[in-house]
Amino acid sequence: MPDERSGRRRRANGEESRRKILDAAAEIAGERGYDGTSIAQVSARCGLPASSIYWHFKDKDELIAAVIERSFDRWLAAFTLPGGDGPPEARAVDLAGRIGKALLDTPDFLRLGLLLTLERRPEEPSARRKFLEVREIAHRRLVGIIGELAPGLAAGQARLLAVYAMSAADGFFIAREIGGDSVDLNGLFELHARVLLDAVARLAAEHPDG
Amino acid sequence: MPDERSGRRRRANGEESRRKILDAAAEIAGERGYDGTSIAQVSARCGLPASSIYWHFKDKDELIAAVIERSFDRWLAAFTLPGGDGPPEARAVDLAGRIGKALLDTPDFLRLGLLLTLERRPEEPSARRKFLEVREIAHRRLVGIIGELAPGLAAGQARLLAVYAMSAADGFFIAREIGGDSVDLNGLFELHARVLLDAVARLAAEHPDG
Amino acid sequence: MPDERSGRRRRANGEESRRKILDAAAEIAGERGYDGTSIAQVSARCGLPASSIYWHFKDKDELIAAVIERSFDRWLAAFTLPGGDGPPEARAVDLAGRIGKALLDTPDFLRLGLLLTLERRPEEPSARRKFLEVREIAHRRLVGIIGELAPGLAAGQARLLAVYAMSAADGFFIAREIGGDSVDLNGLFELHARVLLDAVARLAAEHPDG
Amino acid sequence: MPDERSGRRRRANGEESRRKILDAAAEIAGERGYDGTSIAQVSARCGLPASSIYWHFKDKDELIAAVIERSFDRWLAAFTLPGGDGPPEARAVDLAGRIGKALLDTPDFLRLGLLLTLERRPEEPSARRKFLEVREIAHRRLVGIIGELAPGLAAGQARLLAVYAMSAADGFFIAREIGGDSVDLNGLFELHARVLLDAVARLAAEHPDG
DNA sequence: AATGAATGAGGATTCATTCAT
DNA sequence: AATGAATGAATCCTCATTCAT
Numbered sequence: 085m086p087d088e089r090s091g092r093r094r095r096a097n098g099e100e101s102r103r104k105i106l107d108a109a110a111e112i113a114g115e116r117g118y119d120g121t122s123i124a125q126v127s128a129r130c131g132l133p134a135s136s137i138y139w140h141f142k143d144k145d146e147l148i149a150a151v152i153e154r155s156f157d158r159w160l161a162a163f164t165l166p167g168g169d170g171p172p173e174a175r176a177v178d179l180a181g182r183i184g185k186a187l188l189d190t191p192d193f194l195r196l197g198l199l200l201t202l203e204r205r206p207e208e209p210s211a212r213r214k215f216l217e218v219r220e221i222a223h224r225r226l227v228g229i230i231g232e233l234a235p236g237l238a239a240g241q242a243r244l245l246a247v248y249a250m251s252a253a254d255g256f257f258i259a260r261e262i263g264g265d266s267v268d269l270n271g272l273f274e275l276h277a278r279v280l281l282d283a284v285a286r287l288a289a290e291h292p293d294g
Numbered sequence: 295m296p297d298e299r300s301g302r303r304r305r306a307n308g309e310e311s312r313r314k315i316l317d318a319a320a321e322i323a324g325e326r327g328y329d330g331t332s333i334a335q336v337s338a339r340c341g342l343p344a345s346s347i348y349w350h351f352k353d354k355d356e357l358i359a360a361v362i363e364r365s366f367d368r369w370l371a372a373f374t375l376p377g378g379d380g381p382p383e384a385r386a387v388d389l390a391g392r393i394g395k396a397l398l399d400t401p402d403f404l405r406l407g408l409l410l411t412l413e414r415r416p417e418e419p420s421a422r423r424k425f426l427e428v429r430e431i432a433h434r435r436l437v438g439i440i441g442e443l444a445p446g447l448a449a450g451q452a453r454l455l456a457v458y459a460m461s462a463a464d465g466f467f468i469a470r471e472i473g474g475d476s477v478d479l480n481g482l483f484e485l486h487a488r489v490l491l492d493a494v495a496r497l498a499a500e501h502p503d504g
Numbered sequence: 505m506p507d508e509r510s511g512r513r514r515r516a517n518g519e520e521s522r523r524k525i526l527d528a529a530a531e532i533a534g535e536r537g538y539d540g541t542s543i544a545q546v547s548a549r550c551g552l553p554a555s556s557i558y559w560h561f562k563d564k565d566e567l568i569a570a571v572i573e574r575s576f577d578r579w580l581a582a583f584t585l586p587g588g589d590g591p592p593e594a595r596a597v598d599l600a601g602r603i604g605k606a607l608l609d610t611p612d613f614l615r616l617g618l619l620l621t622l623e624r625r626p627e628e629p630s631a632r633r634k635f636l637e638v639r640e641i642a643h644r645r646l647v648g649i650i651g652e653l654a655p656g657l658a659a660g661q662a663r664l665l666a667v668y669a670m671s672a673a674d675g676f677f678i679a680r681e682i683g684g685d686s687v688d689l690n691g692l693f694e695l696h697a698r699v700l701l702d703a704v705a706r707l708a709a710e711h712p713d714g
Numbered sequence: 715m716p717d718e719r720s721g722r723r724r725r726a727n728g729e730e731s732r733r734k735i736l737d738a739a740a741e742i743a744g745e746r747g748y749d750g751t752s753i754a755q756v757s758a759r760c761g762l763p764a765s766s767i768y769w770h771f772k773d774k775d776e777l778i779a780a781v782i783e784r785s786f787d788r789w790l791a792a793f794t795l796p797g798g799d800g801p802p803e804a805r806a807v808d809l810a811g812r813i814g815k816a817l818l819d820t821p822d823f824l825r826l827g828l829l830l831t832l833e834r835r836p837e838e839p840s841a842r843r844k845f846l847e848v849r850e851i852a853h854r855r856l857v858g859i860i861g862e863l864a865p866g867l868a869a870g871q872a873r874l875l876a877v878y879a880m881s882a883a884d885g886f887f888i889a890r891e892i893g894g895d896s897v898d899l900n901g902l903f904e905l906h907a908r909v910l911l912d913a914v915a916r917l918a919a920e921h922p923d924g
Numbered sequence: 925a926a927t928g929a930a931t932g933a934g935g936a937t938t939c940a941t942t943c944a945t
Numbered sequence: 946a947a948t949g950a951a952t953g954a955a956t957c958c959t960c961a962t963t964c965a966t
Contacts, residue, residue: 098946115414119329123940133948135942140946144940195412201472202409204325216472244481248462251469251482255461261411262426263457271454272461278496279458279489286488308929333957343931348958350929518950535834539749543936553952558937560950615832621891622829624745636892664901668882671889671902675881681831682846683877691874692881698916699878699909706908728925753961763927765963770925774961 102140104130110151114192117199148211155193156218172233177277184273187257194257234284241287252276312350314340320361324402327409358421365403366428382443387487394483397467404467444498451497462486522560524550530571534612537619568631575613576638597697604693607677614677654704661707672696732770734760740781744822747829778841785823786848802863807907814903817887824887864918871917882906
């Protein structure tokens with residue numbers, strides 16, 4: 085019994101350290117971006133010496149990439165179309181609401197991702213690549229959802245709408261970063277959902293057969 | 295004539311140097327953000343020694359703030375509602391088109407501004423403050439334009455729409471950063487303008503008296 | 505044996521490096537004062553890169569403070585009243601002699617301390633504070649010694665005499681810095697001891713009961 | 715009339731600038747020592763650009779030397795034995811009092827001088843040399859005064875007493891720098907004068923014929 | 925008599941990373 | 946699995962000084 089416990093402790097310590105490092109790195113990178121995040125800061129916040137960080141991660145690039153990867157799961161869950169029934173419109177509005185909530189709950193993911201996106205360093209860090217992969221997956225899901233809502237829509241139009249939808253969400257997030265609580269995220273997403281439905285209808289009418 | 299020219303050159307060296315520094319800093323900061331911009335890089339790109347940069351700007355913070363301030367004018371011009379006549383809808387679509395074009399022409403401004411917005415360092419750099427000021431001005435102008443388009447709209451609704459409009463524009467910019475030329479900015483802004491006009495009409499109908 | 509030695513060497517490298525840094529810093533700071541001491545100079549003299557100095561000391565301030573602290577012990581030892589017997593006068597003269605010798609043996613301590621005392625920078629370095637603490641301890645010991653020599657003396661008078669005694673010692677040190685070997689430190693301290701004894705007697709006579 | 719005035723103004727402007735520079739440099743150098751005094755600081759405090767300082771002074775060394783030289787006069791005046799009559803003892807006590815007062819009135823001189831004395835940079839600045847010259851003059855005057863007080867004293871003894879007297883004065887100054895108002899400078903100098911007179915008498919008695 | 929601008933050297937400090945233990 | 950120590954390159958910024966005007 086004690087053996088097993090201490091054994092577990094020891095084996096788990098490695099993972100716990102890794103988790104502590106990732107937690108610290110996520111906080112700091114979410115606040116400061118890639119260049120603004122230093123190993124020394126991460127070390128200070130997680131309590132482990134800098135050299136220990138290099139035991140768990142090959143270099144800074146890999147650490148930030150791992151941060152992105154880990155927050156991916158929590159984030160992507162919000163994108164799954166609910167199995168529930170009801171008219172497509174209701175489901176779309178519901179989806180928009182859940183996306184908005186996810187933005188509030190795990191803001192580090194998108195903030196860091198956008199920072200990595202906007203920063204254009206010569207050697208593209210793998211963290212940026214990772215974020216773009218995730219984003220591409222989300223984009224494809226959105227296209228699928230829009231296809232369900234308006235089966236007759238042309239593929240190009242569906243993609244345009246998906247980009248439009250994601251862009252607005254990104255923008256809302258930024259507005260929230262700037263305006264804080266004074267920004268009515270709920271109102272924005274509600275408006276967004278209705279506007280999108282209108283746009284779907286309008287585009288579907290313009291190109292009746294895709 | 296040659297005297298005057300060489301005389302001017304020499305006498306105006308201060309301003310010309312300042313401009314060269316700002317040009318270099320704008321390029322780099324637009325690509326790399328605050329922490330990613332080093333004085334040594336700026337020095338290398340503008341051809342002046344680092345110590346000369348400190349003759350013109352108190353510190354890095356003030357330099358980046360000046361970068362933001364200078365690109366403000368070029369950017370803000372795109373926001374002015376055209377004096378030309380025609381139905382408000384046409385003017386709005388035109389405005390959206392010009393904003394989209396400005397995003398393509400002077401991308402450094404918004405990219406740096408958004409980077410500064412997303413980076414949350416402890417001591418807020420004055421560059422960030424400057425960008426937020428500019429943004430607030432743009433926001434107020436947008437509220438004014440929306441008020442012209444739908445005079446009966448409630449103030450809160452006009453503000454919501456303005457935030458919505460700016461958020462989408464931010465998002466389009468980011469989408470362009472990610473997707474490059476494959477992103478149809480014109481199509482997005484056109485769709486955006488029409489969708490917004492619909493939304494204005496819808497909200498105006500819902501709240502007939504503001 | 506060799507194992508133990510090399511093992512120790514390697515393991516104790518941290519402390520040895522720290523000592524080497526302190527040695528170098530003491531030499532330079534004793535010669536040049538706070539502002540005149542550069543980390544690069546210390547690095548060159550101790551053989552370790554500048555960045556290694558920052559592993560051992562948080563910043564220059566802490567380094568100089570450590571220099572002061574370390575030389576404190578060597579210096580303070582000279583102040584202990586000898587346990588030996590004999591008339592108080594002889595012991596006082598002996599003490600003065602030992603203080604004078606300490607001044608010659610470890611001059612960096614007092615020179616750096618006085619430099620820190622005279623330099624009045626806005627943010628008082630902790631090194632200065634440390635020196636003043638040490639000095640206060642020495643002052644209190646002197647008051648105690650004077651109290652032993654003249655038990656009837658008023659407290660204020662004992663303090664005055666202690667300040668007088670230390671001031672003269674500081675002054676002798678400075679005179680030596682200026683005049684070099686041509687300054688007869690022994691003669692000065694001998695004169696000082698006798699003068700002090702006279703002063704004690706005179707003050708004790710003036711205020712018979714304290 | 716106006717001509718003369720403007721002429722004077724212009725001619726005097728140069729001298730006034732020089733004075734302003736010296737004032738600023740005296741303040742800063744008195745507080746921070748040689749290395750701690752930067753031309754930029756002096757420029758900021760006197761309101762003239764750094765390049766103007768170099769119009770008046772060849773380099774930093776010459777500036778600091780001029781600071782020392784200028785404060786010399788104000789300081790040295792305090793050393794002149796009063797022409798007034800009365801017993802030598804009274805005149806000596808009076809002299810000590812005036813020296814003490816001068817220390818309080820123009821502390822920058824001695825503080826800077828001592829800083830320059832204690833700092834041992836490789837290339838001895840001319841400012842230090844200047845201070846030592848001044849000090850040597852003061853020393854010779856003191857020897858003269860002591861000779862007057864005790865005509866029979868050996869030359870070596872007179873010099874020793876002079877060094878002792880000056881050392882104590884230096885030390886009092888330092889004590890004042892450390893202890894501030896809590897240090898009774900008057901009491902110290904009074905005690906010093908009486909103690910010195912005793913010492914003079916004692917030495918004169920020991921060596922009746924010099 | 926004065927100054928705006930420039931400049932190379934050097935200031936303290938932090939960087940990401942490595943390595944022996 | 947972890948860490949104390951080290952390190953060279955880079956960080957921002959200040960230095961004393963010069964020069965054309």
